[in-house]
Amino acid sequence: GAGVSQTPSNKVTEKGKYVELRCDPISGHTALYWYRQSLGQGPEFLIYFQGTGAADDSGLPNDRFFAVRPEGSVSTLKIQRTERGDSAVYLCASSRPLTGQKPQETQYFGPGTRLLVL
Amino acid sequence: SQQGEEDPQALSIQEGENATMNCSYKTSINNLQWYRQNSGRGLVHLILIRSNEREKHSGRLRVTLDTSKKSSSLLITASRAADTASYFCAVSGAGGTSYGKLTFGQGTILTVHP
Numbered sequence: 001g002a003g004v005s006q007t008p009s010n011k012v013t014e015k016g017k018y019v020e021l022r023c024d025p026i027s028g029h030t031a032l033y034w035y036r037q038s039l040g041q042g043p044e045f046l047i048y049f050q051g052t053g054a055a056d057d058s059g060l061p062n063d064r065f066f067a068v069r070p071e072g073s074v075s076t077l078k079i080q081r082t083e084r085g086d087s088a089v090y091l092c093a094s095s096r097p098l099t100g101q102k103p104q105e106t107q108y109f110g111p112g113t114r115l116l117v118l
Numbered sequence: 119s120q121q122g123e124e125d126p127q128a129l130s131i132q133e134g135e136n137a138t139m140n141c142s143y144k145t146s147i148n149n150l151q152w153y154r155q156n157s158g159r160g161l162v163h164l165i166l167i168r169s170n171e172r173e174k175h176s177g178r179l180r181v182t183l184d185t186s187k188k189s190s191s192l193l194i195t196a197s198r199a200a201d202t203a204s205y206f207c208a209v210s211g212a213g214g215t216s217y218g219k220l221t222f223g224q225g226t227i228l229t230v231h232p
Contacts, residue, residue, distance in 0.1 A: 031218055033218060035220075040224075042223050043161070043208075043220075045219050048216070050218070055218060056219055058219070059219070091161065108163070109161040109162070109163075111160045
């Protein structure tokens, strides 16, 4: 597709449930990023992938959060035992490869998934 | 905690006026980027300035970077109603963190009145 797509656009769940959020990056982009944005705040980094592997997962808040990118394209962010504090917009971004290991600097963001935990 | 701190938190101007937003950060960086976010939409990259650069231009945008003061400013000239949005600065590689990790500020809400 032309841009980063995320599904679903909205997700309402109950406290304690499991959710999966999907991200389709721009074709050919090797780096993929997940951020979380709470109301009135800037995005907060969660994790980024270079290909299939997590290059930096330092932003994942706890072990209830997990992300995968098994084939180096689509990524899924998984949240177990959701809590009301997990309610936020989850943003995905991707970027083109540079030479070597560094991703291209500009990140292209998707529209986000708005998660509401009741 | 977020690296970038932006001011003002909100800015309201008339169409045709210039808008200036400021961003400060705490540690060394690889680059600093500015993004725009319209209500209910994703972030759009505006401009990137590297740590060894002092000023960059792109259309009606001018960005400056002062690494000695750890601050940056974004100037939008001849503003339009369509510029109404939230503007975020983001730093890459803050404090030696990974290159791909962007640390965002809390943003400036810009309103341009027709």
